[in-house]
Amino acid sequence: MSRNTSVTRVDVSSVAQAQRVPVHLMPCEIEHEGPAHVSEYLTATTKDCKLEKTVSFRGRGLKGQELSCPQGYTGLVLKDINEPSSDQEDRLLRVSSVFDKLTYWNLETPPNSDDAVVMAMDWPELAQAIHGPVED
Amino acid sequence: MATKKKRTPNAHTSSRVVIAADSAIDTQKHDSDPAFVRLRNPATDATSLYMLSGGDLQLFEVKAFEEDFHSWFIGQTVQRDGRLLFVTPMDPLYLILPYLIKSGKEGKFQPVDQVVMDDEFPACSRLLSCTRSLASLHHITEEKEVGTQRFHRYSQERTMNWLKKKVERTVSVLKARNISVGERVKSTTYITMKSESDYRDEDYLRYAHGLVSEYLSQHLSKDLLTHLQLPELKSPKETEPPSKKRKLTDKPVEAEEDYTKFNSAEFARKPPKKMTAAQKSLAKGDKTGMKTMSSFFSPKVKAEKK
Amino acid sequence: MDLSPFETDNSLSCRLTSEIPDVCRTEDCCLGIDEAGRGPVLGPMVYGICFCPVSKKQELKESKVADSKTLTEAERENLFQKLDEARSYVGWALQILSPNTISTSMLQRTKYNLNALSHDTAIGLVQYALDSGVQLKEVFVDTVGPAEKYEEKLSKLFPGIDVTVRPKADSLFPVVSAASICAKVARDRIVKGWAFTEDLGEVDTDYGSGYPNDPKTKAWLLKYLDPVFGYPQFVRFSWSTARTLMDSKGVTVHWEDDDEDGEKSAQRQNNKSMLAYFSAGGNEQKPAQQTHRFFSERRLKSLAAL
Numbered sequence: 001m002s003r004n005t006s007v008t009r010v011d012v013s014s015v016a017q018a019q020r021v022p023v024h025l026m027p028c029e030i031e032h033e034g035p036a037h038v039s040e041y042l043t044a045t046t047k048d049c050k051l052e053k054t055v056s057f058r059g060r061g062l063k064g065q066e067l068s069c070p071q072g073y074t075g076l077v078l079k080d081i082n083e084p085s086s087d088q089e090d091r092l093l094r095v096s097s098v099f100d101k102l103t104y105w106n107l108e109t110p111p112n113s114d115d116a117v118v119m120a121m122d123w124p125e126l127a128q129a130i131h132g133p134v135e136d
Numbered sequence: 137m138a139t140k141k142k143r144t145p146n147a148h149t150s151s152r153v154v155i156a157a158d159s160a161i162d163t164q165k166h167d168s169d170p171a172f173v174r175l176r177n178p179a180t181d182a183t184s185l186y187m188l189s190g191g192d193l194q195l196f197e198v199k200a201f202e203e204d205f206h207s208w209f210i211g212q213t214v215q216r217d218g219r220l221l222f223v224t225p226m227d228p229l230y231l232i233l234p235y236l237i238k239s240g241k242e243g244k245f246q247p248v249d250q251v252v253m254d255d256e257f258p259a260c261s262r263l264l265s266c267t268r269s270l271a272s273l274h275h276i277t278e279e280k281e282v283g284t285q286r287f288h289r290y291s292q293e294r295t296m297n298w299l300k301k302k303v304e305r306t307v308s309v310l311k312a313r314n315i316s317v318g319e320r321v322k323s324t325t326y327i328t329m330k331s332e333s334d335y336r337d338e339d340y341l342r343y344a345h346g347l348v349s350e351y352l353s354q355h356l357s358k359d360l361l362t363h364l365q366l367p368e369l370k371s372p373k374e375t376e377p378p379s380k381k382r383k384l385t386d387k388p389v390e391a392e393e394d395y396t397k398f399n400s401a402e403f404a405r406k407p408p409k410k411m412t413a414a415q416k417s418l419a420k421g422d423k424t425g426m427k428t429m430s431s432f433f434s435p436k437v438k439a440e441k442k
Numbered sequence: 443m444d445l446s447p448f449e450t451d452n453s454l455s456c457r458l459t460s461e462i463p464d465v466c467r468t469e470d471c472c473l474g475i476d477e478a479g480r481g482p483v484l485g486p487m488v489y490g491i492c493f494c495p496v497s498k499k500q501e502l503k504e505s506k507v508a509d510s511k512t513l514t515e516a517e518r519e520n521l522f523q524k525l526d527e528a529r530s531y532v533g534w535a536l537q538i539l540s541p542n543t544i545s546t547s548m549l550q551r552t553k554y555n556l557n558a559l560s561h562d563t564a565i566g567l568v569q570y571a572l573d574s575g576v577q578l579k580e581v582f583v584d585t586v587g588p589a590e591k592y593e594e595k596l597s598k599l600f601p602g603i604d605v606t607v608r609p610k611a612d613s614l615f616p617v618v619s620a621a622s623i624c625a626k627v628a629r630d631r632i633v634k635g636w637a638f639t640e641d642l643g644e645v646d647t648d649y650g651s652g653y654p655n656d657p658k659t660k661a662w663l664l665k666y667l668d669p670v671f672g673y674p675q676f677v678r679f680s681w682s683t684a685r686t687l688m689d690s691k692g693v694t695v696h697w698e699d700d701d702e703d704g705e706k707s708a709q710r711q712n713n714k715s716m717l718a719y720f721s722a723g724g725n726e727q728k729p730a731q732q733t734h735r736f737f738s739e740r741r742l743k744s745l746a747a748l
Contacts, residue, residue, distance in 0.1 A: 040640055056542055346736070
């Protein structure tokens with residue numbers, strides 16, 4: 001049978017225990033998974049100006065801003081409870097953390113409404129138009 | 137300077153960052169968990185990822201926002217995979233539709249549970265458990281009731297009317313959200329060729345048709361275009377006059393020495409080197425957008441068609 | 443010397459100035475320029491100017507100012523005290539380039555190298571003196587690079603001023619020695635009193651000289667290397683010493699403009715995304731189906747698997 005039979009469930013009850021955490025979308029690829037001293041370095045040195053936040057990471061200047069999740073939406077971080085050993089295997093995910101806003105950073109460029117991630121937040125409302133029930 | 141290291145493939149990701157509709161993770165309503173499932177994408181016929189809520193009552197679409205060279209900091213951790221997934225409510229009829237069209241060719245009324253079956257995607261029968269599925273089948277089928285059993289037959293006419301309503305709703309949201317449906321020319325360094333208020337209804341209609349077509353086979357998408365009385369457009373290469381192409385070069389002029397910048401705390405600032413939105417969209421070579429552009433440049437296309 | 447304007451935000455560049463002596467606005471003046479802390483991998487680089495009436499050159503010489511590098515820290519502090527006492531005819535100004543400014547400038551998309559940064563800073567300071575009404579007739583500059591070209595550049599920029607650029611000018615001209623003392627005293631005080639913005643708890647301040655070949659500096663760099671963030675902003679990330687250590691002991695980080703200039707990278711990005719989006723949806727076999735530009739502009743695509 002094809003791999004399309006495997007199931008990935010999300011244990012929603014885990015939402016109750018999930019911690020609210022700050023999330024940052026960084027404009028670089030960090031080849032690492034695991035702990036990082038985010039609050040000690042990034043949060044501690046971030047400056048809030050009127051229109052943007054500034055910080056530097058690895059000696060490069062970043063500019064960013066906060067983005068809220070669209071109304072009716074919640075940010076979730078899903079984690080595998082057991083490491084899946086193969087593609088065929090059923091997986092169970094839990095909600096490890098939640099967020100209602102994220103901070104995204106551009107490399108040197110001030111944040112603006114043309115940034116792809118800002119525009120991507122249009123999607124839920126358009127999806128509602130395309131997928132909402134149609135009256136008879 | 138130290139040498140730059142090559143990128144290694146990202147084989148392992150332990151977590152996913154998701155923005156999900158609250159209804160997808162409602163803990164109150166259901167006793168079973170939501171699940172990601174693989175189903176047949178109605179537009180491409182390929183595998184796509186969707187989500188069914190607990191008890192399969194609601195269907196969700198999964199889309200990934202992905203830019204190259206991005207990673208996440210989540211709390212006190214780093215995650216290499218910088219994608220952001222969107223889980224948004226989806227109309228199950230779009231996924232059911234191809235199965236009904238296929239069986240509709242036989243012209244018979246049939247029970248839907250015998251039609252919505254797929255060896256390759258066994259989860260597809262669960263679509264019928266969605267609250268909205270059976271309640272809205274009349275949008276795309278004719279129905280017959282024999283005793284306690286219901287029978288359905290695909291109706292092109294009903295489907296077109298249903299899709300037209302979808303398109304119209306999409307148009308109104310595009311207008312309300314002020315989404316740029318023409319070529320993106322929002323830029324201070326450019327003369328705006330077309331302001332938002334100048335978009336014609338046809339631009340919106342075409343754009344909305346394009347969006348809805350993301351969930352339709354090419355064939356059905358064409359039928360819908362006809363139903364909306366929108367003429368097909370020729371390929372942009374044939375219609376766009378080359379003389380009217382916009383300039384691509386727009387290098388910001390930087391003074392070689394500018395000491396004023398040393399006089400303030402703003403010292404570290406330099407004008408960012410960024411492509412303008414117009415350059416971006418041109419460089420992207422997005423043909424869908426150029427169609428609208430070309431129709432703007434040569435309004436005769438329509439007349440030629442008729 | 444009040445360093446508090448810099449210390450309120452030690453990530454930025456900052457200018458500190460003495461009062462302008464009245465006599466400098468009425469009499470022909472000479473001005474010396476020197477820098478401190480060009481080589482170290484830690485702390486700021488400080489540019490200093492010192493100026494006095496040409497008629498007071500002898501008095502300045504008699505105060506025994508000499509090249510700051512040949513003096514002990516105590517002697518420099520002592521001489522700075524003397525300069526301060528001569529404030530009725532000696533003025534100075536400093537431009538402090540924070541290590542963060544140095545890192546982010548040198549590593550900028552459009553690279554801003556240390557020489558250009560130095561020249562621009564020196565020019566900015568001379569301009570400041572002129573703008574403040576100092577009657578400049580002679581300017582003496584210490585340089586590490588080729589003197590003639592720099593001299594020509596400055597002479598062109600400041601017509602009517604006699605510009606002398608010399609290697610070792612700080613030991614030849616007392617007014618340059620005085621500038622070098624001001625700069626060096628400021629740098630020493632800043633490094634000594636560096637307040638880390640990062641939340642690092644108690645930080646070991648035994649940095650040594652800050653020069654990459656100083657064993658103490660090396661040991662400190664090893665001790666304070668964070669695998670993900672690299673270093674606090676006190677360290678110049680653009681120095682090969684720091685980069686080599688991060689490359690060998692830290693996590694690899696890739697930027698979109700690695701190994702290429704910004705323009706090229708933007709192009710590559712766009713080309714890449716074009717390919718990526720035309721084949722979105724895990725559907726490489728069917729390139730005919732194009733993702734609508736609503737999605738491609740928003741970098742959204744379907745997924746085949748989680």
